[in-house]
Structures are given as structure tokens and as C-alpha cells.
Amino acid sequence: MSKEISKERKITYYIGMGLIVIGFLLFISNFVTFIMNFGNFSSTGFSSIVGGFARAFIGMIMMIAGGITMAIGSQGLAGSGVILDPKRARRDRAPFSKMYGGMVKDGLDGAGININNIAEKIGGNSTKQTATTExxxxxxxxxxxxxxxxxxxxxxxxxxx
Ligand SMILES: [Zn+2]
Structure with a gap:
């Protein structure tokens, strides 16, 4: 079991990020076009505004799709809830839960608290701890x-x- 996020998931994550950026630019460009054509009620101005709304809509959809793609990339298909599989979800989120766990441990170590002692007192749920304290x-x-x-x-x- 890999503790790192797979290359595919990283790529998915950055594709999602790219979609958000492009979507945002499309969305914003609508307002730029609108301001530039303000007061211009000629047929060309009107059609560009209509076109602008279409662009803003596409931009919004791209941002939403990008957000979902990023979530899939970072959390994995199961972790983000696309696939309902708790076991896979746990595996998908493993790099994050391990990282957060590590961060908490770093913080506690900094405060002079030994997490292993606490875990043993609570009756830690990790397989390693249950094996030693059985x-x-x-x-x-x-x-x-x-x-x-x-x-x-x-x-x-x-x-x-
Ligand atoms: Zn007895």
C-alpha cells in the first residue's frame, strides 16, 4: 500500500485546478466584455453580451467541474464520495490522515507530550498498539x-x- 498520492491523482488534481482557472477567466471575461460594451446597444454589442453570458455560464460549469476534479484528485474516487467504498475511501485518504496525524504528533512533541503514552492509556485502535497491549x-x-x-x-x- 502506497503512502503517497498516485501520479494519476496528482495529475487529476492539477487538471481540476486548471479547469477552475480557465473557468474563472471565462467568467470574469464576461464582465470585461459587458463593461466595454456598456451603452452600446447596437446588434454587435448585444450579441457580445449574450455571448458573454454563455461564456460566464460555461466558465461557472468549468469551475464547478474543476472543483469536483480537484476533490477527486486529492481525496481519490472513493475518498471524495464518487464511489461508495469505505475501505477504499480510507486507503484514498491515508496519505492525508497520516499527514494530519504526523502534524498533530509534531505539535504534541513540541509541547512535550508523548502521543504513544496517551495512545496506550486510551487503548489505541491501531493494530500495532493492540498487538503489544493485548x-x-x-x-x-x-x-x-x-x-x-x-x-x-x-x-x-x-x-x-
Ligand atoms: Zn473466581
Missing amino acids: IIKIKCRACSALNNEKDNFCSSCGQKL
Whole structure:
């Protein structure tokens, strides 16, 4: 499993960014045309305004499409909700969650807090932590209470284990 964002997703992201820029320029150009033709009610002026509205509309659609494309590029198809697949979504977002996790860790390290100690106290949900903190329980033959593996006597009834 790659921890980096795939090249395809990066390309998708930048295509989306390009679409937004082009869409924005198209959208803005409408107002430039409108101002330049202000007061000009000749047929050429009118048609350019109509053409301008069409351009603004196309520009808006391009900006929306660009935004969606960027989201797909950065979050992945599943991560952005295009494909409903929680497992893939988690994988798609992994580079970000890892990065955010890393950023939080950096911040806590800076404040002198050891995240691993806290994670162990909370009972960290990562597989690595559960593996190291896993405790084997022994069932008491007398009262069925669960006791730690190393205990010699039942914590509930005092029976020798
Ligand atoms: Zn017992």
C-alpha cells in the first residue's frame, strides 16, 4: 500500500485546478466584455453580451467541474464520495490522515507530550498498539470471572487459578 498520492491523482488534481482557472477567466471575461460594451446597444454589442453570458455560464460549469476534479484528485474516487467504498475511501485518504496525524504528533512533541503514552492509556485502535497491549485473560473455574494471565488467585472469589 502506497503512502503517497498516485501520479494519476496528482495529475487529476492539477487538471481540476486548471479547469477552475480557465473557468474563472471565462467568467470574469464576461464582465470585461459587458463593461466595454456598456451603452452600446447596437446588434454587435448585444450579441457580445449574450455571448458573454454563455461564456460566464460555461466558465461557472468549468469551475464547478474543476472543483469536483480537484476533490477527486486529492481525496481519490472513493475518498471524495464518487464511489461508495469505505475501505477504499480510507486507503484514498491515508496519505492525508497520516499527514494530519504526523502534524498533530509534531505539535504534541513540541509541547512535550508523548502521543504513544496517551495512545496506550486510551487503548489505541491501531493494530500495532493492540498487538503489544493485548492481555490474555484466564477464566476462573469457580466463578467464571476473567483474571489476568499472571494472576495466581481469582480477583473475584480468591480461588487458586
Ligand atoms: Zn473466581
